[in-house]
Amino acid sequence: MSDQLIKTITKDKAFRAFAIDGTHLVQEAAEAHDTSRIASVILGRALLATELFAQASLKGEERVNIKLAGRGPIGNVVTEADTKGSVRGYVTNPQLEPIVNDQNQLNIAGAVGRNGTMQVTKFAPYSQPYIGQSQLVSGEIGDDFTYYMAQSDQIPTVIGVGVEMDKDDKVKNAGGFLIQALPGVTDAQLDKLEADLKKRTPLPELLDQSVGAVGILADIFGDDNLDMLMTMQVGLAAEPPKESYAKMLATLPSHEVKAMIDEDGGAEVVGKFSGKRHYFDRVELSSILKDIQDREAREKAEKKHD
Template structure:
């Protein structure tokens, strides 16, 4: 069964909320990017928070890109998501060594850093991108998304994301939630919500329940107190085909492709977002090279014809 994101609204219309179980998604991303234990947790949190943000703020064919640069040792964190449940991302240093806090737990904030920028770029068909910015406030990911929504989007919100690892470095559980106050929320309701958030069990515990994301919503809102609006299957965005990467290689100058053949006997292309590798043999590169040489020859002929035409026009003008 695919990972699920569920959107609900409370029956008193005071809050809307999203909850997601993305355990399979995060494990697949970790396998593709060959991430260390700490990098898996960081990337997993970022992917889940980005998909939640996309579902909460986008419409139709829109998509968004998130860039977090907290100046920590993991480097930049880049993620993208759309309204259809597809998400992808990467971290600059996927092999980061463990950093632990005083409780001997993985120190996500120490890896990410909190002295940098948080940027969200939204893309919509036939319009210019919208860029929203804030600062990194903790490096814990969820807090940074919460700060962005509250201060840049002016939406009172709380985002929580978590990734729990097994001893063998596989993903035990990965999930998250977003709760947003609607105009009808009273101060008493906001206080009650905050108390429930403080007391809620760990996400890994809740996701161990057969109810999946609904268990998270039950813990925050109370089981009978909300109505489900939408359920979305989520997963990693589709990887471009090898043919698509071949087309990209064909945009290079012929001398660069020739160097790959002569010096390396082939080429390896690795998708930055997917982490997947594609091998191109010397023969495959040579096929691409022949097409590039034909293109370059055609361009030279066209340029020569243009030069001849300019020279002829200049001669006519002198007459």
């Protein structure tokens, strides 16, 4: 079954609300990066929050890159998403050993850290990237996305994300929601939402009931208080083909590729976002080297001619 994201609006037109059931994409990411239990939760939360952020903030061909740098032992948490439902990401230290709090629960904030920033870079065709930044407020990820959106958009917003692991360190369920106030919302409506959020069922417990994305929002607003706007499939961004990595190798200086051939007899390229490995043997590198040497010869001739 594909993962799903829904977009809704409350019947009183006070809020728009998105929800995502992303269990499969989080498990795929955990497997691709061979993440530990705590790293799986951190990466999963970041992927879910980024996908929700992208659907709420981007248009057309825009895409976003988000970097959480809290100076914690997990290192940087980096994610990317577009408007079409594709998301990807990685953490610097995917094999981080579990860190627990006084309740013997995973200490996500302790692993991410709070002494740092959340940097958001939005890319749009034919324009310069927009870069925004805010301080991390909790290290729990959902709260940090919430703070950034409230600061950057000046719109009351809340993002909640959750990832639950099973006893075998596999992703049991993963999901989240984003709620944003619409123009004309009243203080009474905001107060009611705040009260409803305090009474909501914790996400892991709710997802354990297999309620899906619709059930996440129904738990907050009720079954009959939402109008569906859109349903879309979401998933991990496709891994670039090996040919794309060959083109990247072809941008290196010839002496670097020659060293790979002479000293190592080949080269292994690891996709930072996908975790997948691509091996180039001596024959493949020799072909790439010839293209580089031809390019360098042309550039040298052009420079001499000038």
